[in-house]
Amino acid sequence: MNIKIIGTGSYIPTKVEKNENFHNHEFLNADGSAINAPNEVIVEKFKSITGISERRYAKNHLNSSDLGFFAAEKAIEDAKIDPETLDYIIVAHNFGDIKHNTVQSDMLPSLAARIKHSLRIKNPKCIAYDLLFGCPGWVEGMIQAKAFINAGIAKRCLVIGTETLSRVIDKYDRDAMIFSDGAGATIIEASDDEGGILSHESASYTYDEAYYLHFGRSNNQSISQDTRFMKMEGRKIYEFALLNVPNAMKSCLDKSGMAITDVKKIFIHQANEKMDEAILKRFYRLYRTEIPEHVMPMSIQTLGNSSVATVPTLFDLVKNNKLEHQELHKGDVVIFASVGAGMHINAIVYKY
Secondary structure (H helix, E strand, O other): OEEEEEEEEEEOOOEEEEHHHHOOOOOEOOOOOEOOOOHHHHHHHHHHHHOOOEEEEOOOOOOHHHHHHHHHHHHHHHHOOOHHHOOEEEEEOOOOEOOOOOOOOEOOOOHHHHHHHHOOOOOOOOEEEEEOOOOOHHHHHHHHHHHHHHOOOOOEEEEEEEEEHHHOOOOOOHHHHHEOEEEEEEEEEEEOOOOEEEEEEEEEOOOOOOOOEEEEEOOOOOOOOOOEEEEEOHHHHHHHHHHHHHHHHHHHHHHHOOOHHHEEEEEEOOOOHHHHHHHHHHHHHHOOOOOOOOOOOOOHHHHOEOHHHHHHHHHHHHHOOOOOOOOOOOOOEEEEEEEEOOOEEEEEEEEO
């Protein structure tokens, strides 16, 4: 029995936030002091490191569960299935629904329950639950769905990654320019067809690394200490990812029985362009081989980092020929990989 992706969908918000929109922001250091550089210089340096020139924000009336619902609808339509036949709906996110101009996270009921409600699925045997696993959440959701199918307790699962990071960023922090909103979804099922998920790898590094991403106070010291925003230790995350992600990808590929020369695409979490490129170089260095042209699609330049949504959105774009020089063919071996808050890492080897 093989487990294959039979449908994909994504929702990319229509509100575009360009880098130049940050030229009038007040950026501050963590201690609240002024940054000794013009905003134009700060923004240009940011772009040279991350590769981001613009990102997408959800419209004010939409929340994470709405974005996830839109992506799920497209995946169901693409798979040409009756949603009542879904056994599980697994929704990866980090912060729940946060309404525009509020600071309170709302996860009651769960986002998965909200999305199932919006899909108007009546079947009570369709189990809907949320998964909190940082940016690698969608990949981990796929791994869990695979386990359910292998165990014989499910035949078909919907896995969604959705997030509105624009609602939890500190506008006084330069790191805020990295984050964005979006959603991606996939439907997987047991299949007699060749291919599917060949192997997977997951790890949680929490001994020293658990709080590299955390909730902290604003760089603006006048804002209440009780109001918290997403904060990250960028250098530590970069070093952690370079040390651990390539090894996890190699372990996953080696378990799959595929060779490095079989890999046609690597769909890696869109965290930071330079970091992703460095991970790719280290991965191929482990096999002492050259990096093939166009092996790593990138969407961060225009979509930013939408956490759990980056990998399924990227896969959906390539699958539907919406990225230049990127396409998929039947039988292609691809790798999904991610790293994020926790610190968690994971990977999947998949034969398309």
